[in-house]
Amino acid sequence: MQAEIITIGDEILIGQIVDSNSAFIAKELNKIGVSVYQITSVQDDREHILETLTEVNSRSQIIIITGGLGPTKDDVTKHTLCEYFGDSLVRNKEVLKYVEFLFENYINTPISDLNRQQAMVPSKAEVLHNQFGTAPGMWMEKNGTVFISLPGVPFEMKALMTNSVIPKIVEKFKRPHILHKTIMTYGLGESAIAEKISNWENNLPKEIKFAYLPSLGRVRLRLSAKGTNRKYLQKLVNTEAKKLYPLIGAIIYGEEEDESIEAGIGKLLTQKGMTLATAESFTGGRIAQQITAIPGASKYFKGTVVSYATETKIQVLGVDPDIIEKHSVVSEAVAIAMAKNIKEIIGTDFAIATTGNAGPSKGDSDEEVGTAFIAISTPTHTFAQKFVLGNHRERIVQKGVNKAFELLQKEILKF
Numbered sequence: 001m002q003a004e005i006i007t008i009g010d011e012i013l014i015g016q017i018v019d020s021n022s023a024f025i026a027k028e029l030n031k032i033g034v035s036v037y038q039i040t041s042v043q044d045d046r047e048h049i050l051e052t053l054t055e056v057n058s059r060s061q062i063i064i065i066t067g068g069l070g071p072t073k074d075d076v077t078k079h080t081l082c083e084y085f086g087d088s089l090v091r092n093k094e095v096l097k098y099v100e101f102l103f104e105n106y107i108n109t110p111i112s113d114l115n116r117q118q119a120m121v122p123s124k125a126e127v128l129h130n131q132f133g134t135a136p137g138m139w140m141e142k143n144g145t146v147f148i149s150l151p152g153v154p155f156e157m158k159a160l161m162t163n164s165v166i167p168k169i170v171e172k173f174k175r176p177h178i179l180h181k182t183i184m185t186y187g188l189g190e191s192a193i194a195e196k197i198s199n200w201e202n203n204l205p206k207e208i209k210f211a212y213l214p215s216l217g218r219v220r221l222r223l224s225a226k227g228t229n230r231k232y233l234q235k236l237v238n239t240e241a242k243k244l245y246p247l248i249g250a251i252i253y254g255e256e257e258d259e260s261i262e263a264g265i266g267k268l269l270t271q272k273g274m275t276l277a278t279a280e281s282f283t284g285g286r287i288a289q290q291i292t293a294i295p296g297a298s299k300y301f302k303g304t305v306v307s308y309a310t311e312t313k314i315q316v317l318g319v320d321p322d323i324i325e326k327h328s329v330v331s332e333a334v335a336i337a338m339a340k341n342i343k344e345i346i347g348t349d350f351a352i353a354t355t356g357n358a359g360p361s362k363g364d365s366d367e368e369v370g371t372a373f374i375a376i377s378t379p380t381h382t383f384a385q386k387f388v389l390g391n392h393r394e395r396i397v398q399k400g401v402n403k404a405f406e407l408l409q410k411e412i413l414k415f
Contacts, residue, residue, distance in 0.1 A: 001175045003029050004056045005039045008049060008068035008077055009152060012041045021066045021157055028161050033175035034062060035226075044068055049080045057145050062169065067152030069135035071114045077149060078122065078138075085140060087122040092136070095119040095127060099134045125149075128164040132156045137164060146172070177230040181237045183244060184261065185251040186218040186406055193219055197247050205236060216399040218406075253406050261405045262290050268412045269300035274349040274379075276408075278304040279317055279342035281329075282356035282372060283400050290401065302346050307338065313355075317341045328366040330355050335375035335384040343377045350412065351377040352404050356389070358396045370396055374404050378411050 005022045012019050019041060026036045037060055042048045049068075056063050068077030082088055096119035103111035118134040121127055128137030128150075135151040137160040148165055150157045169175075185193065190212045194201070201210055207227060213220040223241055225233040245252060254264065269276060278287050288304035291297050305316055310329050313319040319337045327333040338353035356372025370391050375384035387403055389396040 001034050001062070001173055002037045002060045003034045003062035003064065004037055004060045006049075006052055006056065006063065006065045007039070007041045007152070008044060008065060009041075010043055012067075013043060021152065021154055024154070024158055025064055025066070025161060028166055029062075029064075029169075030178055030180075032166060032170055033178050033226075034169065034173075035178065044076055046076055046080050046083070049077065050084055053080075053084050053147075057142065061145055061173070063145060063147045064165070065147065065149045066157055069118075069149065069151050071117045071134075078120065081125075081138070081140065081147070081149060082122050085122060085124055085142060087124045089120040090123045092119050092121050092127055094129075095121065095136050098129070102134060128160055130156055130160060131163075132159055139165075139168065176226055176228055177233055179225045179230070179233050179237055181223045181241050181255060182213070183221045183223075183241060183252055184218060184254050185221065185248060186253060186402070187251045188219070188248070190214045190219050193221070193248060193251075197244065200240075200243055200247060204240060207233065207236060208240060216395055216402055218402055253409060260290075260294075261402075261409060263294050265405060265409050265412065266291070266294050266297060266300060268409070269350075270296075272412070272415060274412070274415070275300050275302050275347075276350045276352070277302050277342045277346040277348040278351065279338040279353040280304060280306050281308055281313070281338075281354055282358045283354045283397055283404070284308065286397060286401050287352060287354070287404055290405075302348050305342060305345075313338065317345070330357050330367040330371060330373060332373050332375075332384040332386060335373035336377075336382050339375035339377035339384070340382050343382075349379050350408065351375075352408055353377070353384075354400055354404060356387075356396070356400060358393045358400075359391065360393065372396065372400050372403075374400065374407060376404075376407050376411050379415065 005025050007019050007022055011017045022039045029036055040052055042052050068075045078089060096116060099115060099118050100111060121138055125138040125140045128139055130136050130151060133151055133153055133156040138149040140147045150160050204210055207225050209224045211222045213222055223237050225237050227233050280287055285306040291301050307313045307317050314321050317338055318341045319334060323333050323337055335353050335355050339351045343351035353375040357367050357369050359369035370389045372387045372389055373384045375382060389399045
């Protein structure tokens with residue numbers, strides 16, 4: 001079963017916003033056995049949209065459209081869908097009632113006739129209730145192909161996908177199973193890994209596709225299988241995945257299904273009833289940001305200090321100035337002191353500390369740009385490791401974040 005995604009909006013094409021909607025939709029479709037053949041971004045332009053609809057209709061059974069559903073003149077999706085389906089707009093009483101309810105209870109500005117236009121939908125469309133906004137979703141069909149139009153606002157789109165679209169697709173279509181297993185590695189680059197596992201890769205069963213997914217400081221190895229027998233596919237993927245461990249076990253730090261390493265860390269801490277704090281310098285609070293982006297993080301994450309300046313390390317974290325004087329602010333000794341002190345200040349079981357030189361200048365440090373020390377403090381010990389993370393500022397920071405999570409996960413698993 002094949003689907004396509006169309007995003008509508010000039011703001012995507014001029015780089016004003018990043019298209020995160022397509023990534024979410026593709027992932028959700030994949031979970032239920034629907035493969036995405038192509039993702040297309042088009043202008044808020046009638047002819048461009050019509051041309052794209054005609055093209056995708058010839059090759060896919062499900063078309064999901066996001067964007068262009070606002071009340072202003074530049075939002076043309078509903079009118080263009082009417083033209084494509086030979087339809088006309090009608091006022092939907094339920095949508096109008098809900099729009100008026102939202103304005104009465106949650107929106108400070110008075111409702112206008114322009115806002116009421118959101119209740120105008122194609123007469124042939126099945127309306128999908130948007131509980132978080134004024135633009136409803138719409139489900140339409142033509143020649144066996146389903147067209148689903150969703151608002152472009154991400155949280156509105158996600159709720160509609162989860163609550164309405166996915167259940168309806170599952171009910172309507174018979175779909176194959178698509179399974180993925182992702183093995184996460186660090187410490188070796190893509191080409192070095194490929195050399196170590198070349199014989200294994202060459203002998204994979206025909207049902208399995210294999211991909212390398214390199215990112216900053218890590219390479220994910222993804223095995224994918226597609227077919228009608230889920231148990232058989234699951235057994236096949238698991239069997240092949242196990243064969244990797246004797247080949248590259250030293251660089252494997254876990255398996256990823258649908259969660260990030262920080263989400264996995266959160267689950268581990270929750271299961272063990274343990275807590276975490278962070279003291280960040282060159283990572284600038286990004287470790288804490290990625291942790292707190294996960295719902296429920298307050299159960300195990302208790303706080304952070306972004307001690308970017310040397311004086312903050314001394315005045316807030318209580319790092320001994322003599323240690324800084326003797327070893328430099330970017331050093332193993334300072335990282336260890338930061339980790340120990342934040343764990344004691346906040347009162348947690350674990351702590352992460354980072355100090356490094358992300359550039360472009362050395363600042364207060366004696367170390368070269370790209371040098372970083374990451375410390376982990378556990379209930380029984382504290383240690384730090386030195387890393388050389390390159391010379392690109394953004395890469396240095398994100399690679400540092402990744403390394404911190406990798407080190408922490410290994411330590412939590414020991415308790």
